[in-house]
Amino acid sequence: MxxxxxxxxxxxxxxxxxxxxxxxxxxxxxxxxxxxxxxxxxxxxxxxxxxxxxxxxxSVDDLGDGPTLSRFLTAHPPHSKGEAFERAAREIFGCKHALSTSSGTGALHSAMVAVGVGPGREVIVPAIGFFATAATVVAAKGVPIFCDVDESLCIDPEKIEACITPRTVAVAPTCVMGAVPDMDPILEIARKHSLKVIEDCAQAPGAKYKGRCVGTLGDVGCFSISAYKIVGGGEGGLLLTDDNRLYERACQLAECGGLTRPDRFAPPRYEGELFCGTNYRMSELEAAVNVVQIRKMPSLITRYNTIRNSILSKLKTFKEIVPQKIHDPDGGAGYMIRFFPETIELGRKIAAALNAEGIGIGRFLWPAECAVRGKDAPPDWHVYKDMFAVMLQTDPAESGCPFSCPAYHEKGGRIEYNQGDCPVADDLFDRNIQIWLDSGYDEEDCRNIAAGINKVLSAYCMEDENGRQWI
Ligand SMILES: Cc1ncc(COP(=O)(O)O)c(C=O)c1O
Known part of the structure; x- marks a missing residue:
């Protein structure tokens, strides 16, 4: 007192x-x-x-106030795991800007908005890939146009020009399960028609095309860095770009509180800098895992590609088998071998026999016994015809936007989606067989797997020296 x-x-x-x-x-x-x-x-x-x-x-340590798991409350920014993850991404991919996000879908949505997707505008997306690519076009109020694929299962550059309209603003090629699209002609077409290129590399982080990392070839590269991808611990995403404005606009969508701006409350420095977005920030916990994961990525991909090429180089060629086209044999992310038997019936026999040999097959996320899809297959979000929310042009607000809104119709836009729009995708998706590889395989494993594939294919198919080469 x-x-x-x-x-x-x-x-x-x-x-x-x-x-x-x-x-x-x-x-x-x-x-x-x-x-x-x-x-x-x-x-x-x-x-x-x-x-x-x-x-x-x-328990012996005094944690003081304890850590914060929010990047922007981190007392010493250099210790932020989110920043460390982005720094690692910039170094590894050799690009100017990296933005970590809470998911690959968040990265794609930010990219779509950054390049100007909106009402009355279209984006060309592949018929095979993942629902998120087309869905984020719609989330940005644009209209996705499905383009058919080639025998790599990736978008077919020869079919892109037919999809271009005066409303097209971007093309979004997807790396399908480690396979890389034929990027040179895609980039050339985009340049010719002044389109932005958004690479969806969620299924192939670390893959290369002619010596360059996918995700750095177009204007923006998007990745899912999540538990069910080859790099990532839980849920996360990454956006890469060399373009300052695209980066700033992507940040504005992904962090609309403006925390990434030099002065968050400043008026817009240019038209299109400031707009309402959302929050796709990656949490510090995710970033802590992902910063380690991304550093493992280059050597992991090298191992996968060595294993894939070792097995492929030992395979015989067959009349009834078309191997998946590999646009760059030194590139891609080779965690899978894929081929297309002539018929679904034949594919089912081959799949059963490969399983019996102990060679892990399966189709996308299906169990091995459903390896060959066939016509009666359940829906799958990796093929356009099963992306129902797009195909049915659904709209949570009953506004008609983007598919039948005035902004689209005034520019001559009319869209109808039907199964059969992309016949190559329909056919190849139903027939493809894929063999998952393990990054731990040694040369003896590769020899045994190649011998097993040769044994099974020789039993059901006709060897043909002039058949399609695997690599
Ligand atoms: C090609 C592709 N794009 C985008 C995504 C979405 O990524 P996320 O699940 O991290 O939102 C995925 C996820 O499976 C994908 O495969």
Whole structure:
């Protein structure tokens, strides 16, 4: 009581007097502390014994206020894992800007908006890839135009020009399950028609095309960095570009609080800089895992490609088998071998026999016994005809936008989607067989797998020296 009295009579701290609250006497309790860390350790699957030992070791540290898992509250920005992830991405891909996002879909949506997709505008997307590419065109209020594929299962450059209209603003080639589209002619067509190129490389991070990383060939590259991709721990995405304006506009969509702007409350520095977006920020926890994952990516892809090429170089050629076209044998992300038997019937026999040999097959995410899709297959989001929300032109607000809004109709836009629009995709998607590879295979594994494939194909097909080469 007395000391309070004395203090309240003292000079104000602002005038050089003693501070009323010089330091906290009670313990500081971090908002996020040991228990949260242990919860993460549990998620990693450590045993109870190990968890107990970890708890004992880490409990001795005083965490002070504790960490923050938000990138923008990180006390020392150089320690932000989000920043570290973006820095690593810039270094590895050799590009000027990298933006981490909460998902590959978030990266794609940001890219679509950045290049100016909106009402009355179209984007050419591949008939095979993933729903998110077309869906984010629609989310940006644009109209996706499906383009057929070639025997790589990626967009066919020869079919792109027929899809171009005065409303086209971009083309979005997808790397399909590690396969890389034939980018040179795609880039040439885009240049000729002043279209932006948004590469969707979600299924092939680290793949190359003629020595250059996919995702850095077009105007913007988008990746999913998630648990079910070859790089990524949980949910995440990445956007790459060398273009300052595209980067700033992508940031504006992905971080509409303006935290990435030099002055977040400043008026727009140019038309199109400032607009309402959303929040696709990657969390610090995801970034912590992904910064490690992305550094493993180049050597992982090299291993996959060595394994793929080793097996392919040992395969015989057959009359009834068309191997997937590989546009760059030194590139791609070779975690899979794929081919198209002449008929679905033949494919089913081959699939069963390969399974019996212990060679892991399957079609996209299907179980191995459904390896060859056929006509009666259940829907699959990797092929245009099953992307129902697009095919049926659904609209959550009953506004008609983007498919039948005035902005589209005034520019002469009319769209109808039908199964059969992309016949090559329809056919190849139903017939393809894929063999998943493991990055740990050694040369003996490669020899055994090649021998198994040759054994099965020789039993059901006719060897043909003039048949299509695998590589
Ligand atoms: C080609 C492609 N694009 C985009 C995405 C979407 O990525 P995410 O699931 O991280 O949103 C995926 C995911 O499967 C994909 O395969």
């Amino acid at each position: 007395r000391s309070t009295q004395v203090l309240s009579d003292a000079k104000l701290a602002i005038d050089g007097g003693p501070k009323a609250f010089a330091r906290q006497h009670g313990p500081r309790r971090p908002k996020i502390g040991v228990e949260e860390f242990m919860s993460i350790a549990e998620r990693f699957g450590f045993s109870d014994d190990t968890l107990e030992r970890i708890r004992l070791v880490i």
